[in-house]
Amino acid sequence: MPRTKEQFEQMRKATKNKIHTAAMQLFVRKGFGSTTVQEIADLAGISIGLLYRHYKTKEQLFSELIQFSLTGLQKVSDLFQTDDSPKKLFDQFVSEVHNDLEQGEDLENLLILMKQAFFSGGAHVEQERLGQINDRLLRSTAQLIQKGQELGEFRNGDPHEMAIYFFSVIQGLAEMKAVMKDSFIMPSQPLLTAFLYKDEENKIGEEQGRALS
Structure with missing residues (x-):
């Protein structure tokens, strides 16, 4: 059975939450400049390609976290x-x-x-x-x-x-x-x-x- 729009939205939010959590941990531990996109993807447990579907750059991700704060x-x-x-x-x-x-x-x-x-x-x-x-x-x-x-x-x-x-x-x-x-x-x-x-x-x-x- 194909997934509904609501299910896709839940999956998207779950993925973004994983990315946010991983990015915050790494930015705090290593600093923004020393953290790589690959490290964020690895800690979030997703592929780097999936991460790039949500955020084009590391700066965009950092900016969204600050906006959330x-x-x-x-x-x-x-x-x-x-x-x-x-x-x-x-x-x-x-x-x-x-x-x-x-x-x-x-x-x-x-x-x-x-x-x-x-x-x-x-x-x-x-x-x-x-x-x-x-x-x-x-x-x-x-x-x-x-x-x-x-x-x-x-x-x-x-x-x-x-x-x-x-x-x-x-x-x-x-x-x-x-x-x-x-x-x-x-x-x-x-x-x-x-x-x-x-x-x-x-x-x-x-x-x-x-x-x-």
Whole structure:
């Protein structure tokens, strides 16, 4: 029986996911310049011809990965500008980040890849757009923190400095996980927001007490 259009689309998406995963791993491990198309195809478990059906060049593949990352940042920025409780929004985001860093490598690789993209200086990197979206994310995060402070949920402090600190921690954890590999231990979720929430110290104390008992 011939395959349906839906089946072909599922196969196409599955192949692209394999390519994305393999490319991210190699770009992070070896760098963009040192990674070959053949290595990407081999790690993805496909022929180099099939890879070229999806991407004409390595630069095109790299650019699509960066665009995927930028879309993710844009969604976070949009989420932080909704009308939900600041603490609820932050909890939702931190929970997703914590799970992704603890259980997989995709977020870790994407964060490192974006850093490489910003500093590579290559023509295939939209550095200006990356900087603009990053600035927008910091502003929306600072505004959310300020709103939480006004509601009495968040600690006092400069909202922009707190936003920079938070994302620096996330970036640092991603890079430490890449370096430490199996010896990396993901900090608890309450620890990631202890600097931000007024009631987080009590939660951390309770968790530490349970761990020691």
